[in-house]
Amino acid sequence: MNLPRFPLLSDADTKMLLQKSRQGDDRARERLINCNLKLVFNLVQRFQNRGYELEDLFQIGTIGLIKAIDKFDPSYDVKFSTYAVPMIIGEIRRFIRDDNPVKVSRSYKELAGRIYKSKEKLSKELGREPTVGELSEDLNVSTEEIVNSLEAVQMPASIHETIFQDEGDPIFILDQLSAENETDEVWFNKLILKDVLSKLPVRYKQIIIMRFFQDQTQMEVAEKLGISQVQVSRLERQALKQIRILLSENK
16 A cells, blocks of 8 residues: 655644644644554554455544544543554454444444443543443443343454464464363463463553553554653563563462
């Protein structure tokens, strides 16, 4: 794809343009869109090999970017890119999900929409992610309905998706599929990993989650944390080293 060349915006320029856009300045809105197209393109590349043309997904992702610009509130106290990334990815996932041959009932889709709205509202009120029980109470539906609805609208993952890559060969989801008699060991390993992550310094844990659980590149992590890519690489290596030490202590 040949993207038009627009300069990257500084945080100050982004805030200024967002403010003007909220006041109805169409030129500011258009500049925000153009200068963030590279962000959309970087996110769209995560959805390669899904049976869709990247150009089509790019258009869908741009819609997510526009929604993020129109809905962003400076009172959120987060960088615009931090807010925009899940909006763009969510728009692409909704498109793929709705276009998926595996159809989800309308009732599940509608409940899932209510759950996401409730989750956003409670997150602001509580200052954290709400529990399933809190969502259940807020929506007056059972926890089972909430879990079933969210599971029904989840987009299937490709077994060839990369879940980890250090300096060696990547590890795919396919590599982690186990036989039924390995289930207990898998759950045990997950518990160990959860315990190890809880013992990491906050910055190490943050980088590991963003890199290997949220599938973000080092450049994306650097941008969100306000540090250089070199620093992210160094902190990532230190975090992985610490994880190896902690895992050896669990043996």
